[in-house]
Amino acid sequence: xxxxxxxxxxxxxEKEAFKPMQDGHVGMYxxxxxxxxxxxxxxxxxxxxxxxxxRYLQYIGYRVRYVRNITDVGHLLDxxxxxxxxxxxxxxxxxxxxxxxYTVGFHEMMRIFNALPPSIEPRATGxxxxxxxxxxxxxxNGYGYEANGSVYFDTLKFIEKTGIYGGLSGRNVEELVAxxxxxxxxxxxxxxxxxxxxxxxxxPEHIMRWRSPWSEGFPGWHLECSAMSTxxxxxxxxxxxxxxxxxxxxHENEIAQNxxxxxxxxxxxxxHTNMLLLNGKKMSxxxxxxxxPPELFVGDSEHVSKGYSPMVVRFFMLQTHYRSTLxxxxxxxxxxxxxxxxxxxxxxxxxxxxPDAAASPGPLxxxxxxxxxxxxxxxxxxxxxxxxxxxxxxLVSRINSLKGGQLPISEVSADTLARLKQxxxxxxxxxxxxxxxxxxxxxxxTLDGLMQLIIDIRADAxxxxxxxxxxxxxxxxxxxxxxxxxxxxxxxxxxx
RNA sequence: GGUCGCGUGGCCGAGUGGCUAGGCAAAGGUCUGCAAAACCUUGUACAGCGGUUCGAAUCCGCUCGCGACCUCCA
Numbered sequence: 001x002x003x004x005x006x007x008x009x010x011x012x013x014e015k016e017a018f019k020p021m022q023d024g025h026v027g028m029y030x031x032x033x034x035x036x037x038x039x040x041x042x043x044x045x046x047x048x049x050x051x052x053x054x055r056y057l058q059y060i061g062y063r064v065r066y067v068r069n070i071t072d073v074g075h076l077l078d079x080x081x082x083x084x085x086x087x088x089x090x091x092x093x094x095x096x097x098x099x100x101x102y103t104v105g106f107h108e109m110m111r112i113f114n115a116l117p118p119s120i121e122p123r124a125t126g127x128x129x130x131x132x133x134x135x136x137x138x139x140x141n142g143y144g145y146e147a148n149g150s151v152y153f154d155t156l157k158f159i160e161k162t163g164i165y166g167g168l169s170g171r172n173v174e175e176l177v178a179x180x181x182x183x184x185x186x187x188x189x190x191x192x193x194x195x196x197x198x199x200x201x202x203x204p205e206h207i208m209r210w211r212s213p214w215s216e217g218f219p220g221w222h223l224e225c226s227a228m229s230t231x232x233x234x235x236x237x238x239x240x241x242x243x244x245x246x247x248x249x250x251h252e253n254e255i256a257q258n259x260x261x262x263x264x265x266x267x268x269x270x271x272h273t274n275m276l277l278l279n280g281k282k283m284s285x286x287x288x289x290x291x292x293p294p295e296l297f298v299g300d301s302e303h304v305s306k307g308y309s310p311m312v313v314r315f316f317m318l319q320t321h322y323r324s325t326l327x328x329x330x331x332x333x334x335x336x337x338x339x340x341x342x343x344x345x346x347x348x349x350x351x352x353x354x355p356d357a358a359a360s361p362g363p364l365x366x367x368x369x370x371x372x373x374x375x376x377x378x379x380x381x382x383x384x385x386x387x388x389x390x391x392x393x394x395l396v397s398r399i400n401s402l403k404g405g406q407l408p409i410s411e412v413s414a415d416t417l418a419r420l421k422q423x424x425x426x427x428x429x430x431x432x433x434x435x436x437x438x439x440x441x442x443x444x445x446t447l448d449g450l451m452q453l454i455i456d457i458r459a460d461a462x463x464x465x466x467x468x469x470x471x472x473x474x475x476x477x478x479x480x481x482x483x484x485x486x487x488x489x490x491x492x493x494x495x496x
Numbered sequence: 497g498g499u500c501g502c503g504u505g506g507c508c509g510a511g512u513g514g515c516u517a518g519g520c521a522a523a524g525g526u527c528u529g530c531a532a533a534a535c536c537u538u539g540u541a542c543a544g545c546g547g548u549u550c551g552a553a554u555c556c557g558c559u560c561g562c563g564a565c566c567u568c569c570a
Contacts, residue, residue: 031570046570169565170499243570275564282563319519320509325502325563332508335520386510390518397535406535467529485533
């Protein structure tokens with residue numbers, strides 16, 4: 001099947017036809033987490049979004065090198081303290097213990113959300129020499145200056161010489177330039193507010209430090225992504241992704257560093273995911289408007305009435321386009337939970353459908369095929385998962401109708417039915433990365449066997465019109481949140 | 497204050513100059529021993545006010561409201 005993949009490029013603010021640099025190969029870099037605290041649910045949204053993008057690119061035949069970094073040094077807070085150090089101080093741990101602890105936690109959360117691991121997951125601390133080299137290159141090209149052992153990127157000069165600063169984030173360069181030096185914090189060694197550190201001299205109490213030509217210190221936050229993307233994907237590569245809030249200054253500075261060090265263009269397509277909101281507002285720890293993934297899963301929060309499983313949350317995320325804000329509310333999650341169940345049930349129903357040997361394909365056959373084509377078209381259109389899901393849900397009602405006899409299976413060719421089974425399965429599990437949680441909950445077949453026995457016994461009772469026994473079984477199972485579904489061809493069951 | 501984006505039916509959420517998005521909820525119907533599930537039907541939705549157009553929810557302007565970024569953030 002031909003694909004005309006289009007994606008929205010934050011740089012041009014337009015959907016563009018996607019043309020990888022090398023046929024059949026895609027290099028994709030996504031800014032990963034800073035591992036100083038438990039992973040935030042908003043982080044999870046971003047990584048789930050890029051997980052689906054990664055999965056779909058692979059699904060349509062690309063070989064993808066997906067690089068997602070771990071930031072374990074150099075990320076400064078307002079007060080100038082390193083995030084890693086702050087975490088270490090609070091928990092009385094070595095910085096590397098902090099990094100390890102939260103890296104493990106992050107990986108566990110990605111596993112829970114069924115996000116595939118990236119091809120390469122480089123750490124900032126593992127690439128100090130590469131970052132030092134990049135600083136040297138920037139200095140050599142005249143876009144940096146040293147001050148008391150620290151090195152700063154000379155944004156003003158970069159703007160004057162290249163004129164390429166501010167394009168991604170829509171900064172007004174004149175305004176940036178016009179900012180006076182008075183705006184500088186008093187202790188700053190920067191010449192201009194728009195300048196940023198690429199190497200920081202470590203203060204005496206700073207534990208994370210490496211030798212460099214300028215001082216014992218550590219790299220600036222933005223530098224790692226420039227250095228590591230260049231190292232693993234080359235000076236120019238296909239896709240760079242991250243959260244919307246990284247556009248400025250992080251990504252803008254990344255571009256400046258790439259160009260400033262080697263006239264490299266860096267990424268050709270920039271993709272940004274939008275924010276996750278909680279009850280209409282940005283999640284924020286300070287005002288209590290926040291919920292952690294574990295709290296969400298078990299329902300341990302004032303913001304939700306109950307727990308929602310990781311796959312329900314993942315499905316919920318896919319119902320919104322990655323470039324739109326996603327508002328997490330209890331009501332919306334309840335709706336998503338039911339929709340998710342309906343989707344999973346439909347897959348089971350579909351896989352149980354048998355083709356009619358004497359089928360004569362008619363309009364229904366054509367409709368199914370056209371809906372399936374639509375599934376690909378929607379994904380090709382900037383990874384429009386909500387629209388893709390809409391198409392899939394249209395298939396769901398066709399599937400249920402075929403099962404229930406409202407639509408004749410005799411009008412669907414064996415080939416079309418086989419394709420439907422394949423496409424449905426592929427999109428739900430392979431592309432969207434959803435999991436059937438019932439099947440994975442240590443179900444070794446015992447439950448299926450027991451349920452079949454109970455269903456058989458109930459069928460006998462119903463045959464004798466013993467409604468008392470029949471309803472007793474039904475009600476007892478219901479109290480266990482197991483639902484019996486009586487159909488034309490017998491009874492099936494599922495979880496509520 | 498500056499920059500950018502958004503405002504869609506009870507809720508969530510796509511879309512976009514003329515053609516049913518979809519999910520959840522609600523109502524009626526089919527099926528059923530009764531239900532549930534499933535299926536069918538049902539919504540004069542596009543913040544407000546102007547303008548462009550044969551035609552706008554979709555383009556333009558203004559107003560109101562919300563959000564993001566501008567400082568650490570996915």
